[in-house]
Amino acid sequence: xxxxxxxxxxxxxxxxxxxxxxxxxxxxxxxxxxxxxxxxxxxxxxxxxxxxxxxxxxxxxxxxxxxxxxxxxxxxxxxxxxxxxxxxxxxxxxxxxxxxxxxxxxxxxxxxxxxxxxxxxxxxxxxxxxxxxxxxx
Numbered sequence: 001x002x003x004x005x006x007x008x009x010x011x012x013x014x015x016x017x018x019x020x021x022x023x024x025x026x027x028x029x030x031x032x033x034x035x036x037x038x039x040x041x042x043x044x045x046x047x048x049x050x051x052x053x054x055x056x057x058x059x060x061x062x063x064x065x066x067x068x069x070x071x072x073x074x075x076x077x078x079x080x081x082x083x084x085x086x087x088x089x090x091x092x093x094x095x096x097x098x099x100x101x102x103x104x105x106x107x108x109x110x111x112x113x114x115x116x117x118x119x120x121x122x123x124x125x126x127x128x129x130x131x132x133x134x135x136x137x
Contacts, residue, residue, distance in 0.1 A: 057086050064095075073099040073115065081120050089121060096124045 056079070063071040072095045076083050083092065096119050103112040116128045 053086060060087055064091075069095045069099045069102065077115070077118055093121050093124060096121060100124070100127065 056075075060072060060075065063075075076087070076092055076095065079086070096115065100112045100115055103109075103115065113128065116125060119125045
């Protein structure tokens, strides 16, 4: 039984990938970038006409009522510090700590470390400075 769903290309085929993908074969990459004048129309850069905050608040309320801290923390990480407008820092801190504790219970140390590293709440991000001790029996 084959281990791969398809036969991988030999490594040698990757040497000339940039040349084969060029849209303009007679120009260098620097020439192409210098000629591009990227602009965004002002009407396309505006915010949406509807306010997403009430919807996001209801999503947080729904998942917190279910006790789903994983989804709440995932949404917090996506929104970043903008989530301060939606959920108070005390609740955010509790969600982060509960989720990190859950990850540690399943021995998902790397995932817990990533969540700690991405958290903007000082008391949570300082957990990475705590000493972990193992007792050998």
